[in-house]
Amino acid sequence: MIILGGSASTELAEKVAKEMGAEPGRLELKRFPDGEKYVRVLDDVAGKDVAVVQSLYRTPDEYLFEYFLLVDALRDLGARSITGITPYLAYARQDSRFNPGEAVSCTATAKLIEAAGTTSFITVDTHLHRLENVSKVFRVPARNISAMPLLGQYALENLSPRKPVVIGPDAEAEPWAAATAKELDAEHTFFRKKRITSSKVEIDTGEVDLEGRDAVLADDIISTGGTIAEAAVACKKKGARKIYALCTHPVLATGALERLHAAGVEKVIGTDTIPSPISKVSVAPILARALKSKP
Ligand code: R5P
Secondary structure, eight states, X not given: OEEEEOTTSHHHHHHHHHHHTOOBOOEEEEEOTTSOEEEEEOSOOTTOEEEEEOOOOSSHHHHHHHHHHHHHHHHHTTOSEEEEEESSOTTTTOOSOOSTTOOOHHHHHHHHHHHHTOOEEEEESOOOTTTOOGGXXXXXXXXXXXXXXXXXXXXXXXXXXXXXXXXESSGGGHHHHHHHHHHHTOEEEEOEEEESSSSOEEEEOTTOOOTTOOEEEEEEXXXXXXXXXXXXXXXXXXXXXXXXXXXEEEOOOTTHHHHHHXXXXXXXXXXXXXXXXXXXXXXXXXXXXXXXXXX
């Protein structure tokens, strides 16, 4: 199998190739002076199985279009199969038409990924709360794997939380909290969240007792940090000793980390689905495992 990394995920693709004992494929990627992208595949891919790793963060439109050009070229060049891996699937949160006339960006993105020539698809902890399942969005075989066990293992080995309670900051995060808690051999629960604006939320903790215990908050995305910051403040009020935050996708809008530390979060840990200063956990092993097992 040939593993190719688009410009969003070159390092991650190299790690996945290493995990699989494969050489990373070679690409030439550049931008023309007029702003257009240039993509050239330097390996002979005819008749080969190819995987393309391209996370859709920060400049998702640019990375999505580069993905489109790359996969279209691979199909033209005769690749036998093309597995698309977008560890962070942008646009997944707009998975419904919430107001009349809105684009359903999630399904539109899936259509574009498929139209390029993707024959199977893998993503990580995607935010499909209303659709539940990634295979409801894609017609090609699609899988959503979870980084939470890796984050839980990291927390166990590096944070050593005392009498931990793993908490999902909202009801949708409950499965992520459960998967993390399993690695820590800890209890888990979840809060209830009401979103006021895109950066402001209100948290209802319910009956949880955190007196003298460490709280480990687990969520898919940290964007503005509003959700985790409010959850951290609520944990402190409930008597938590230390507060840690784990997330798969450190989107990290400007000021998010400062906001979390100001709210009392001791450490914030994320994965390399989005490269960032807190991306301490690599998803390469789970991507390699998914690629080795047939969809
Ligand atoms: C929302 O339901 C997600 O699971 C995250 O909680 C949310 O995207 C985090 O965003 P922010 O950091 O801006 O609160």
